[in-house]
Amino acid sequence: MLAGRIDGFLAYLRGERGYSPSTVEHYAHGLARLAEYAEELGLARWSELEGDQVQSLLAREHRQRGYSPSTLRALASAWRSFFRWLAREGEVTTNPALGLRTPKLRRKLPQVLDADEMAQLVELPGDDAEAVRDRALLELLYSSGLRVSELCGVRWRDFDSDGAMLRVTGKGSKTRLVPVGSKARAALVALREQDRCGDDDPLVRGARGGPLTPNGVRARLKRRAQEQGVWKRVYPHLMRHSCASHLLESSGDLRSVQELLGHADIGTTQIYTHLDFQHLAKVYDSAHPRAKRKAG
Template sequence: MSAIDATGASLGDGVDRFIRYLRDERRYAPSTVEHYAHALARLGDFAEAQALRHWRDLKPDQLQSLLADEHRVKRYSPSTLRGLASAWRSFFRFLARDGEVNSNPAIGLRSPKVQRKLPQVLDADEMAVLVDVPGDDAESIRDRALLELLYSSGLRVAELCGVRWRDLDPGDGMLRVTGKGSKTRIVPVGAKALVALAALREQDLPRDDDPLVRGARGAPLTPNGVRARLKKRANEQGVWKRVYPHLMRHSCASHLLESSGDLRAVQELLGHADIGTTQIYTHLDFQHLAKVYDAAHPRARRKA
């Protein structure tokens, strides 16, 4: 991106400053920063093609045209288009804060509606089979602790890979985790997960600053490593659904909400900034209720 604005600065300077802001000040995850960089690279290419000299020269109708082209020509999905629009809005909000644009041209962007899919979950019986890892070898002890903790506390895979032994308080059954945006929260750890973690600690004899769940040579287990362990254990345990870390999180949230009905508590456990994100689990609970009702209520059965 080489277009020059009226001050002699490259349009890319604004993008570079924004990416540094996300990485260094907001401390976004590398994958999130990469998403923003991709979205802004596309915006930069468009600005060059339009011979723009300053970001304030970009008009809302031009931005809407760009989004429409991404949909029509590249056939991006509605969720991808919404991600692009969100990244552009954040970028121009950043520029407006520094007085580089007078208004945000991405505010009124219209993108196709995303049909929200309900997350898949394991039922309680399937989960009980999955976490009941047999064996007393080192790998089995590690995987049993990994599975129990994911299900017990609804952790994101990045959160699991980031926790250290010093973050665990086994006496109170609490774990400190660092989630999205470097936000820290305290989550409960269930009794069975604590037992599994105690066995892991007795085996590994870790220091306080060691990773809670380690891979080869004592390094933290990577997200891909966690996914591989879950896939292997699901196959061995006879759980034939596709099992992945977020499925454990979805299942934890769904089972808690089904039993308690306390949406706010589930929101706090999961670390959702917006309760609307948590509300999707109420739809899962309703689906379960509807199935029970249809099967059991004498007035619910439809005639063949």
């Protein structure tokens, strides 16, 4: 009975909410832990689970498994969503996960490449087929701030070369249009001419002609960074962070950066303001006459 309702909820996430397989898998893992705990307590129905019992499970996951604050918050979120769905299904009248207390999350500032490092990375030499493909990949990631899943999902029909726009499908199957910079547009035009792609072909292809996988993108970025002499760890989300940070630093337009990245909550975008202020603080400390440290 308990596991059956979890299966129904996961089907709802896949079908009606359009959640990605990886997200559904995370929900399934967290709900399996909740079901195991309910069975330990001898409960037969979800309506019998109480808030203090759910809080005890969360504390146990932290104590015994060493889960981080971010993982505990994700568990609590999955449990709350599950009980909201059960309430809509008429199976519970209260949500025992609503009042869960989770450890305060210390938000880490994302790493970025500066403008010089980014130029060093994306300006690949050579006109061989692989260089043309990887140049388009790098330029597009930096130009439009795409998630790796969005990049792997786009096809040539989604690219408007004349308007320099790209239609991508983000989280929750939401589509949005993102601008494509002139360098990225030129790299994509060269790629299409080289590969003679049709509208239904993947924008970025793997070795066998199918869509390049996220792991394939990561491997290419790592290799190209080493070849170009960029010794930071380079990965797809670093390109996204760098795009957002550089745009915000130049424009200060938080709403536009939010739209570009496809963030539902502007609070997610605001982390890039901390990067900007961090840069400002360094400039201030080194340049302002009243901020300079006196020599020892």
